[in-house]
Amino acid sequence: MSNLPVTMGTPHRELRWAAGIVLAAAIWWGLYANLTAFADFAIAQLGLTRASALGEAVHFFLFDTPKVLLLLCSIVFVMGVIQTFFAPERTRALLAGRRLGIGNVLAATLGIVTPFCSCSAVPLFIGFLSAGIPLGVTFSFLIAAPMINEVALALLFGMFGWKVAGLYLGLGLLVAIVSGLVIGRLKMERHLEDWVQAIQAGTAPGYEGTAQTWVERAETGLNHVRDIVARVWPYIIAGIALGAGIHGYVPEDFMASFMGRDVWWAVPAAVVLGVPMYTNAAGIIPVVEALIGKGAALGTVLAFMMSVIALSAPEMIILRKALKPPLIACFVGVVACGILLVGYIFNAVL
Amino acid sequence: MKQVKVLGTGCAKCKALVEMVRQAADAGGIAIELEKVEDMARIVGFGVMSTPGLVIDGKVVHAGGLPDAAKVAAWLQQG
Numbered sequence: 001m002s003n004l005p006v007t008m009g010t011p012h013r014e015l016r017w018a019a020g021i022v023l024a025a026a027i028w029w030g031l032y033a034n035l036t037a038f039a040d041f042a043i044a045q046l047g048l049t050r051a052s053a054l055g056e057a058v059h060f061f062l063f064d065t066p067k068v069l070l071l072l073c074s075i076v077f078v079m080g081v082i083q084t085f086f087a088p089e090r091t092r093a094l095l096a097g098r099r100l101g102i103g104n105v106l107a108a109t110l111g112i113v114t115p116f117c118s119c120s121a122v123p124l125f126i127g128f129l130s131a132g133i134p135l136g137v138t139f140s141f142l143i144a145a146p147m148i149n150e151v152a153l154a155l156l157f158g159m160f161g162w163k164v165a166g167l168y169l170g171l172g173l174l175v176a177i178v179s180g181l182v183i184g185r186l187k188m189e190r191h192l193e194d195w196v197q198a199i200q201a202g203t204a205p206g207y208e209g210t211a212q213t214w215v216e217r218a219e220t221g222l223n224h225v226r227d228i229v230a231r232v233w234p235y236i237i238a239g240i241a242l243g244a245g246i247h248g249y250v251p252e253d254f255m256a257s258f259m260g261r262d263v264w265w266a267v268p269a270a271v272v273l274g275v276p277m278y279t280n281a282a283g284i285i286p287v288v289e290a291l292i293g294k295g296a297a298l299g300t301v302l303a304f305m306m307s308v309i310a311l312s313a314p315e316m317i318i319l320r321k322a323l324k325p326p327l328i329a330c331f332v333g334v335v336a337c338g339i340l341l342v343g344y345i346f347n348a349v350l
Numbered sequence: 351m352k353q354v355k356v357l358g359t360g361c362a363k364c365k366a367l368v369e370m371v372r373q374a375a376d377a378g379g380i381a382i383e384l385e386k387v388e389d390m391a392r393i394v395g396f397g398v399m400s401t402p403g404l405v406i407d408g409k410v411v412h413a414g415g416l417p418d419a420a421k422v423a424a425w426l427q428q429g
Binding site for chain 2: 087088089092115117120122123124126127128130195223318321322
């Protein structure tokens with residue numbers, strides 16, 4: 001063991017935390033490795049077999065629920081700790097003075113690691129603009145932040161492997177970057193609400209971060225887990241239950257007829273259908289998994305998922321306080337086109 | 351009398367923070383004048399980018415998420 005310099009906090013607490021994390025990881029691994037055994041055992045106890053539709057549905061539910069919850073807890077904890085390094089004020093300082101182009105790339109990337117809640121979308125939006133960050137760059141951030149979140153990535157990784165998670169990450173970034181660039185080029189500044197235009201353009205106050213100890217960061221991570229899991233578990237259970245129903249009862253290849261890759265109109269239909277719908281990644285991914293199992297094309301289903309998460313009615317209503325309708329329409333239109341492209345690319349590649 | 355403002359548009363955490371401040375003030379026997387600021391232009395005027403924010407006597411002491419109850423009590427005690 002090397003001697004790390006400890007700035008603040010008592011070494012005793014740090015040790016306890018380190019031991020706790022190692023222990024939790026060991027338990028986590030033990031549980032995760034035995035998920036199939038658990039589900040097999042549980043349905044046998046219930047007197048069901050996987051040969052029946054009900055047995056298959058119950059097995060899916062009993063296997064997926066603990067799996068998703070385990071993945072969620074671990075990734076959300078890690079992201080919670082990472083996010084302590086990227087307060088919105090720091091992200092703003094990093095973005096101030098960037099031009100279109102490189103600024104969009106940076107903004108979309110920072111959107112992944114900066115803590116973001118749609119209820120703070122407007123103050124954040126204004127905060128960015130008032131620091132002189134261009135509108136297009138601000139939008140790249142605002143599109144990436146909800147769409148490419150840790151919950152979505154964790155679940156995609158768990159259910160489809162790193163290739164799909166990686167593609168989602170890459171293409172999601174691309175949508176955010178390109179949409180921001182387009183919005184920037186369109187010179188939409190006059191479609192900001194008047195009070196926003198009035199306070200626009202100034203300089204960013206310098207970022208004074210408060211130094212945090214690792215114990216504080218770990219505590220933040222744990223709080224993040226409590227927060228997120230408490231908020232999303234009903235969606236997850238509902239999503240998995242729906243997924244289990246589809247898995248057990250919908251005939252094989254049923255979805256292929258209208259969500260397959262040969263159906264050209266399936267992607268636009270999925271995007272249009274997704275806009276008014278709103279749930280979070282945790283609720284939608286189990287459904288996605290079940291649909292794919294029945295022959296739906298991955299691109300079509302992911303386009304649906306992106307559209308549900310990235311374009312939501314509640315966020316539009318919040319943004320309406322700062323944006324005039326033409327700018328909101330432009331935002332929805334540009335992002336929807338981006339998602340459409342992603343859907344077609346996914347279908348073509350995989 | 352301390353002028354305390356909670357900045358937030360009405361998310362669950364903003365309401366929780368109002369409650370937290372009220373309890374901390376009661377527990378510490380500190381006289382405060384509590385205001386919930388929901389007007390977006392005013393919130394932004396404080397330079398806060400993530401809600402809920404907490405302002406005591408015109409100074410932003412916290413922004414983004416719920417602070418520790420102990421910290422809230424300490425901020426109220428100060429000055």
